[in-house]
Amino acid sequence: IQLTQSPSSLSASVGDRVTITCRASQGISSYLAWYQQKPGKAPKLLIYAASTLQSGVPSRFSGSGSGTDFTLTISSLQPEDFATYYCQQLNSYPPMYTFGQGTKLEIK
Amino acid sequence: QLQLQESGPGLVKPSETLSLTCTVSGGSISSSSYYWGWIRQPPGKGLEWIGSIYYSGSTYYNPSLKSRVTISVDTSKNQFSLKLSSVTAADTAVYYCARQPITMVRGVRFWGHFDYWGQGTLVTVSS
Numbered sequence: 001i002q003l004t005q006s007p008s009s010l011s012a013s014v015g016d017r018v019t020i021t022c023r024a025s026q027g028i029s030s031y032l033a034w035y036q037q038k039p040g041k042a043p044k045l046l047i048y049a050a051s052t053l054q055s056g057v058p059s060r061f062s063g064s065g066s067g068t069d070f071t072l073t074i075s076s077l078q079p080e081d082f083a084t085y086y087c088q089q090l091n092s093y094p095p096m097y098t099f100g101q102g103t104k105l106e107i108k
Numbered sequence: 109q110l111q112l113q114e115s116g117p118g119l120v121k122p123s124e125t126l127s128l129t130c131t132v133s134g135g136s137i138s139s140s141s142y143y144w145g146w147i148r149q150p151p152g153k154g155l156e157w158i159g160s161i162y163y164s165g166s167t168y169y170n171p172s173l174k175s176r177v178t179i180s181v182d183t184s185k186n187q188f189s190l191k192l193s194s195v196t197a198a199d200t201a202v203y204y205c206a207r208q209p210i211t212m213v214r215g216v217r218f219w220g221h222f223d224y225w226g227q228g229t230l231v232t233v234s235s
Contacts, residue, residue, distance in 0.1 A: 033221040035155075042204055042225035043155065049213040054223065086155055090220035095168035097145075097157040097220050 001025050003087050005100035011108040016077045020103045022070045022087035031091040034072045038083045082107050110134040112205050112226035120233050126192040130205030138163045138183045143208040146190045148201040161188055195233045202228040
């Protein structure tokens with residue numbers, strides 16, 4: 001299963017509402033996670049099961065979708081949100097944890 | 109607070125074997141609620157899952173790396189390890205270890221996501 005994120009890069013301003021899309025090459029139910037990665041740091045889990053917010057993650061982050069089309073939405077961008085975001089397939093058997101290619105969110 | 113720490117050589121020669129260890133502190137690697145995984149990221153590129161292990165020793169590998177990868181666990185030391193053989197420059201990357209919880213959401217089991225990560229260690233393959 002391939003995961004394709006769009007856009008690959010995105011420029012936005014503080015306070016903007018931003019949506020990132022992840023499309024699976026075949027249906028994966030709600031078996032999807034989202035991560036945020038800042039330069040030089042390990043990725044941070046934001047959302048799993050397509051829409052479940054990881055503990056400690058701000059509520060401005062939300063996830064939706066099922067089947068082949070998923071979205072990560074940041075309702076009001078904060079300065080610390082500028083980073084690269086990845087989606088990842090879950091629950092595959094045999095296990096094959098594919099990541100999307102990433103979406104780089106930059107300051108406009 | 110759970111912490112994971114990668115350790116091992118930062119420089120490996122081509123054709124040799126890359127060996128890394130992940131030490132887990134603040135929690136037990138022997139819990140039945142978690143898998144433990146390795147992920148890598150070449151400089152400037154995306155994330156690639158290498159493989160995962162359960163405390164019992166059951167392993168799962170990325171098919172593209174399976175012939176060269178061995179992951180093992182030492183529950184007495186609360187560690188798990190990665191060996192990648194016959195390395196080339198293409199294996200140069202930051203290598204991360206991470207925990208994979210098995211989570212129930214609305215009555216459905218989810219697994220595969222990585223909730224705690226090590227800081228990562230850069231391994232360069234060069235003569």
